[in-house]
Amino acid sequence: MEETSKQVRKLSHLARLSLTPEEEGELAGRLEQMVGYLEALSQVEDGEAVEAPSAVPFRPDGVAPSLDRDKLLPQAPLMRDGYVVTPRSVGEGGEA
């Protein structure tokens, strides 16, 4: 279980989730159960290499109206002078 909890912490970091200890315990248990069930997939023959989905045909590269910037920007949780505000993205530690 400790091993699973360690793995859940690693996965939650990769997925940008910070879990409470209770959540971590519960999700570790459920994840362990699911991964246990998925072990059956190991018996599956790979068979022929699965081809990547066939490329969809390109549409003509025509100019069409896109969504209005003025209508999109107000969706942002924090906006200043027409810009979306976040903590600094280069280096960490900056505050919004």
Place this chain on the structure above:
Amino acid sequence: MNLTHLTALELGRAIASGDVTIHQATQAALEEIAQRDQRLNSCITVLAEQAMERAEVLQKGLKPGLSPLYGVPLLLKDNLCTKGVKTTCGSRLLEGYVPPYDATVVEKVQNAGGVCLGKGNLDEFAMGSTTETSYFGPTRNPWDENRVPGGSSGGCAAGVAVGLAWYALGSDTGGSIRQPAGYCGLTGLKPTYGTVSRYGLVAYASSLDQVGPLCRDAADCAAVLDLIQGKDRRDSTTVDGNYGGLLASLNGDIRGLRVGLPVECFGEGLDPQVAQRVQEVAKVLQHRGAILTEVSIPELKQVIGAYYVLASAEASSNLARYDGVKYGFRAEKYKTLTQMYENTRSQGFGKEAKLRILLGTFVLSAGYYEAYYKKALAVKEQVSQGLERAFAACDALLTPVTPNTAPKLGESLRDPMKMYLSDLYTVPANLAGLPALSMPCGVDGQGMPVGAQLMGPRFGEQLLLNTAYAYQQETDHHKRVPRGGEGR
């Protein structure tokens, strides 16, 4: 005449002939919502005022030759974007999100004269089979309010079943239209992958998602699919299915149709009462001239594992966009950018969404990709081949929709593995991209609806709808309404 018990096409005809006004129909539905929905919780948003205004406008535009569904009110699953109307996906993360555009299917039903009454409740980001993981609380099944309506399109299914609307648009990634249709006594259709545009459908697992109708019978499903199908330049996976007029082609003639019953779908774990109801469907189809044949598709054995690997992998990628930057919920407290992402996502997503994101991250991570993701892709391919082989021997497959009827509220949350495993009859159609239809075929000993599934080859919608139409000419299960309603 109780308006809310008519089918969508019956109401459409009554509106066209002037027997009923669009205002009357909309008013009747809104009254029903006001009376019943506080208890059922089918709708996250009710558009009472907008619907009445639209009804007035549409009434003025009424003239001969319009869509057969002109003026007919409907529900939209709340993962379909609606311009100027909240689209929450059943999540805190999108609680206040108001899209600046309509999904293509929303545009299409509106162009055909649809009146949107509200947005149907769903499992958070369509992840679930019971509508219990919604941030806005669970929806109840109108046949028994202690039971779930199924999911993830449970709000739409419960709403149409009880007469809050005449039809609904849902989405189906692993059975999310067919399973709630089955649990609520409706006819629901997941079209062939590519038939209906997903532009404006909030993505869950993009290689599996399809939009489709939840209706009271097969004819209504045909009419709705006629409206929403078609190539869309904004969804490059769409194709022109060349269906012609699906509604116009319904004739109920299924003489000589070869209906296959896969032995794998009638084995262990299937409630004998469900099995019996589905076998009775086979007999009715045979009576109409279909030829029954037993088929075997051993590839179906691994479908659940493959489905949860692929769907979770795609979900972990699709849901990466919810970071609190450009739209949706953002956590109040954070210092760094990473903290902002983590706090936003941790407070915004519910438990089921977190589990699937973690599972998806796991199966895509170095060292596990080959063992899980690639194996799941291999199963997907094998299932497609197995079904293709089956369709060489028969024209349509008949299976149950689920092994059991609707469980009690809370049961699936206590035993989620059982819930995942109950998707085994519906996920093959998603993995193979094939059309599949769910239709009511009676009730179990508790009086809960049982659903039968018809699966067809690629672009076989006409065949499925006509088979269901033939079945519904012989039976009246689709006319039964939940307790509290009068017989239709």
